Amino acid sequence: MRKYSIFALAREAMRQHKGWEEQWGSPEPKSSYDVIIIGAGGHGLGTAYYLAKEHGIRNIAVLEKSWLGGGNTGRNTTVIRSNYLYDESAGLYNHALNMWDNLSQDINYNVMYSARGVMMVAHNVHDVQVLKRHVHANRLNGVQNEWLSPQEAKEFCPPLNISKSCRYPIMGAALQRKGGTARHDAVAWGYARAASDLGVDIIQNCEVTGIRRAADGSVAGVETGKGFIGAKKVGVVAAGNTSHIMQMADVRMPLESFPLQALVSEPLKPIFPCVVMSNSVHTYISQSDKGELVIGAGTDQYTSYAPNGSLHITNHNLEAICELFPIFSRVKMMRTWAGTVDVTPDRSPILAKTPVKGLYVNCGWGTGGFKATPGSAHVFAHTIANDAPHKINEFFTLERFKTGRLVDESAAAAVAH
Amino acid sequence: MLYIRCPYCEEYRPEIEFRHAGEAHIVRPTNMAEISADEMEEFLFIRENKRGIIFERWRHIHGCGRFFNCVRDAVTDQIIMTYKSGEPKPSDAEIEKAILALKEEQA
Numbered sequence: 001m002r003k004y005s006i007f008a009l010a011r012e013a014m015r016q017h018k019g020w021e022e023q024w025g026s027p028e029p030k031s032s033y034d035v036i037i038i039g040a041g042g043h044g045l046g047t048a049y050y051l052a053k054e055h056g057i058r059n060i061a062v063l064e065k066s067w068l069g070g071g072n073t074g075r076n077t078t079v080i081r082s083n084y085l086y087d088e089s090a091g092l093y094n095h096a097l098n099m100w101d102n103l104s105q106d107i108n109y110n111v112m113y114s115a116r117g118v119m120m121v122a123h124n125v126h127d128v129q130v131l132k133r134h135v136h137a138n139r140l141n142g143v144q145n146e147w148l149s150p151q152e153a154k155e156f157c158p159p160l161n162i163s164k165s166c167r168y169p170i171m172g173a174a175l176q177r178k179g180g181t182a183r184h185d186a187v188a189w190g191y192a193r194a195a196s197d198l199g200v201d202i203i204q205n206c207e208v209t210g211i212r213r214a215a216d217g218s219v220a221g222v223e224t225g226k227g228f229i230g231a232k233k234v235g236v237v238a239a240g241n242t243s244h245i246m247q248m249a250d251v252r253m254p255l256e257s258f259p260l261q262a263l264v265s266e267p268l269k270p271i272f273p274c275v276v277m278s279n280s281v282h283t284y285i286s287q288s289d290k291g292e293l294v295i296g297a298g299t300d301q302y303t304s305y306a307p308n309g310s311l312h313i314t315n316h317n318l319e320a321i322c323e324l325f326p327i328f329s330r331v332k333m334m335r336t337w338a339g340t341v342d343v344t345p346d347r348s349p350i351l352a353k354t355p356v357k358g359l360y361v362n363c364g365w366g367t368g369g370f371k372a373t374p375g376s377a378h379v380f381a382h383t384i385a386n387d388a389p390h391k392i393n394e395f396f397t398l399e400r401f402k403t404g405r406l407v408d409e410s411a412a413a414a415v416a417h
Numbered sequence: 418m419l420y421i422r423c424p425y426c427e428e429y430r431p432e433i434e435f436r437h438a439g440e441a442h443i444v445r446p447t448n449m450a451e452i453s454a455d456e457m458e459e460f461l462f463i464r465e466n467k468r469g470i471i472f473e474r475w476r477h478i479h480g481c482g483r484f485f486n487c488v489r490d491a492v493t494d495q496i497i498m499t500y501k502s503g504e505p506k507p508s509d510a511e512i513e514k515a516i517l518a519l520k521e522e523q524a
Binding site: 255 | 418419432433436437439440454455457458459461462463464465466467468471473489491492493494
């Protein structure tokens with residue numbers, strides 16, 4: 001792999017950019033691999049990368065039913081933060097947040113991580129109490145978070161409407177300065193390129209149709225559109241399709257898949273300096289480097305694998321935007337879309353071994369998996385390589401729904417789901 | 418937006434009148450104190466989440482207020498039929514028939 005650098009750019013500029021190589025290979029599948037990862041999104045590609053880089057396992061395939069990074073990695077609103085309430089979550093999400101710092105250098109790919117700050121606004125006494133509780137809990141866990149008055153919030157984000165006369169006036173805000181955004185596609189492409197360079201086979205347009213088991217019940221490989229591929233270990237990182245894949249190995253999951261919509265506006269000059277989230281009026285917004293306002297809210301109410309969702313969700317979302325930022329009331333929206341998100345009962349992910357030997361699962365990231373991509377991939381690679389969880393993800397088991405030891409961010413998460 | 422027929426009101430109404438209420442035909446155990454952790458997990462948390470024909474509950478919250486069941490294709494979002502709570506789960510044959518009827522209606 002030729003390293004990307006200012007010198008590479010200068011060199012290519014001198015010869016009409018004719019020397020750029022393909023970023024990753026498109027090999028035909030081998031007959032078997034040490035590890036197969038199902039799902040070439042950020043989490044899956046990252047897992048393959050860390051397996052190759054940190055655990056010395058190079059004989060890996062990442063199988064993708066459509067195109068690389070075309071699922072929730074390419075559909076999310078790129079918000080990065082780690083201000084979750086519980087110790088277990090703080091450990092996992094902060095591990096990821098710290099990895100964003102050097103990710104671009106590590107994979108030699110500019111993921112455009114921008115620590116522009118994530119601000120969660122409070123509109124009522126309950127919000128104030130909940131967000132302050134988060135600030136305190138976070139600080140005890142070494143997670144950066146601070147409380148702002150409405151005036152301080154306005155200084156940090158000038159378009160914010162802090163008028164006392166609006167319907168849901170802002171009473172304060174919790175700010176995580178290290179939160180921000182990154183370029184979602186670049187995360188998938190960067191991991192793909194770095195993994196491919198370490199010998200990982202990325203096989204697109206290769207849908208898994210079955211999981212074959214050996215006589216002792218352990219995983220023997222996967223049936224795919226390109227035939228059977230043997231594997232000693234299989235990691236399922238299939239987001240909304242996880243229940244469907246796990247069913248092939250007779251594992252029933254505590255998951256439901258919902259459409260989650262997002263939308264972007266026409267491109268504007270730089271006007272919005274940070275990420276603002278509101279649980280009560282239920283919306284969040286940031287501005288991409290292309291200038292589009294990137295807007296999202298909660299999932300649709302019904303489970304579905306159709307990435308569409310209903311229009312009234314978008315409508316409600318934009319009402320909230322106009323409430324918080326009257327300045328945007330006449331901005332035109334350019335595109336809307338949806339992804340299929342897999343939601344667990346406690347709104348915390350599952351990063352774990354399964355009852356089937358050699359089968360591992362990384363799922364349940366629900367509406368907020370992008371932020372955790374590097375950390376999730378890192379500890380999941382550890383889990384697969386050692387057949388045992390990393391200290392950071394040991395709580396995020398599949399068995400917790402049996403034992404009752406939930407990581408209950410559904411009640412505690414800093415954002416409505 | 419889904420367009421849902423309430424089997425009590427016998428009318429098609431837009432989705433905003435309804436509240437989704439999760440997977441249908443999950444029976445609450447009557448001997449809650451005696452069941453195993455496995456059974457409790459199955460009842461509380463494990464869901465079919467099928468990529469295909471699903472059975473789900475809805476509540477006509479801005480209408481008659483009653484719960485009913487619905488058969489929907491979770492890949493296309495097409496609603497195949499709705500039926501009252503307590504009525505038996507439609508068989509595969511009944512669902513096939515309903516799908517055929519829908520196709521004829523559209524053609």
